[in-house]
Amino acid sequence: MSSGRIVLAATPIGDAEDASPRLRRLLETAEVVAAEDTRRLLGLAQRLGVRPGGRLLSHHEHNEGARVAELLDVVRAGGTVLVVSDAGMPTVSDPGFTLVRAAVEAGLPVTTAPGPSAVLAALAVSGLPTDRFCFEGFLPRRPGDRTRALGQLATERRTMVFFESPHRVAETLATMAEVLGTDRPAAVCRELTKTYEEVVRGPLGELAGWAEEAGPRGEICVVVGGAPQAAAPAMADLVAEVLSRADGGERLKEAVAEVALAAGTPKRELYAAAIAARGR
Numbered sequence: 491m492s493s494g495r496i497v498l499a500a501t502p503i504g505d506a507e508d509a510s511p512r513l514r515r516l517l518e519t520a521e522v523v524a525a526e527d528t529r530r531l532l533g534l535a536q537r538l539g540v541r542p543g544g545r546l547l548s549h550h551e552h553n554e555g556a557r558v559a560e561l562l563d564v565v566r567a568g569g570t571v572l573v574v575s576d577a578g579m580p581t582v583s584d585p586g587f588t589l590v591r592a593a594v595e596a597g598l599p600v601t602t603a604p605g606p607s608a609v610l611a612a613l614a615v616s617g618l619p620t621d622r623f624c625f626e627g628f629l630p631r632r633p634g635d636r637t638r639a640l641g642q643l644a645t646e647r648r649t650m651v652f653f654e655s656p657h658r659v660a661e662t663l664a665t666m667a668e669v670l671g672t673d674r675p676a677a678v679c680r681e682l683t684k685t686y687e688e689v690v691r692g693p694l695g696e697l698a699g700w701a702e703e704a705g706p707r708g709e710i711c712v713v714v715g716g717a718p719q720a721a722a723p724a725m726a727d728l729v730a731e732v733l734s735r736a737d738g739g740e741r742l743k744e745a746v747a748e749v750a751l752a753a754g755t756p757k758r759e760l761y762a763a764a765i766a767a768r769g770r
Contacts, residue, residue: 494565500605503577504683506537512603521569524549558592583627612711616677623649640669647716660701667694675715681708732764
């Protein structure tokens with residue numbers, strides 16, 4: 491049985507010292523290293539003091555589909571294919587997904603060498619809730635499409651993580667403030683783990699103004715707090731609705747059941763409150 495495999499390896503997002511010993515070993519031992527940019531990979535290897543021991547192949551968004559068959563053949567023959575992107579984890583807004591899907595369909599092993607992740611790093615330092623979050627990648631470039639995409643996220647309760655270009659971040663933050671609300675808490679995380687790392691936190695309205703004036707550069711993640719939970723309706727208001735429906739001819743128990751379900755309130759409590767109000 492073939493012992494070949496595909497290994498998705500995370501590379502540093504800035505500081506080369508974040509490279510794991512396993513990444514170093516894989517660079518030296520893998521039969522093939524499929525790199526998003528071979529020149530950047532060689533530069534990283536030089537900084538790490540290692541030399542790729544196998545073939546080095548370019549593997550980016552424009553040729554990924556054409557590379558799949560060749561790379562799967564290496565795995566079938568018992569070789570290790572190391573997949574790396576320019577920074578962070580392959581397949582996360584980077585090449586690799588097409589290869590992984592093909593390998594899974596072919597029944598070939600796929601594993602990972604975990605490491606740096608801009609998504610998790612930004613989330614961790616944002617100061618926003620981390621218990622539930624979603625990654626939204628890059629928003630659409632066209633203003634109308636971007637506004638519609640954010641509109642679909644307006645009620646998202648989880649913390650949201652976005653990637654954004656420094657050339658569009660001011661415009662994106664302005665649109666976020668318009669669609670999600672100027673008071674929505676957020677953080678702009680720039681050049682994480684690098685010399686000029688910067689994290690600016692505040693409401694979206696303030697961050698939009700800051701970005702317009704500062705013109706931030708470098709690799710940027712925007713982290714936005716989820717939509718606040720709507721305040722529960724007051725019991726008095728629910729009772730008033732129940733009694734109004736009952737006065738209109740609806741059975742009290744049926745009115746209680748429907749109003750309680752819509753409000754997320756226990757039926758027993760609402761029924762008791764309605765009976766008490768009726769008796770006054």
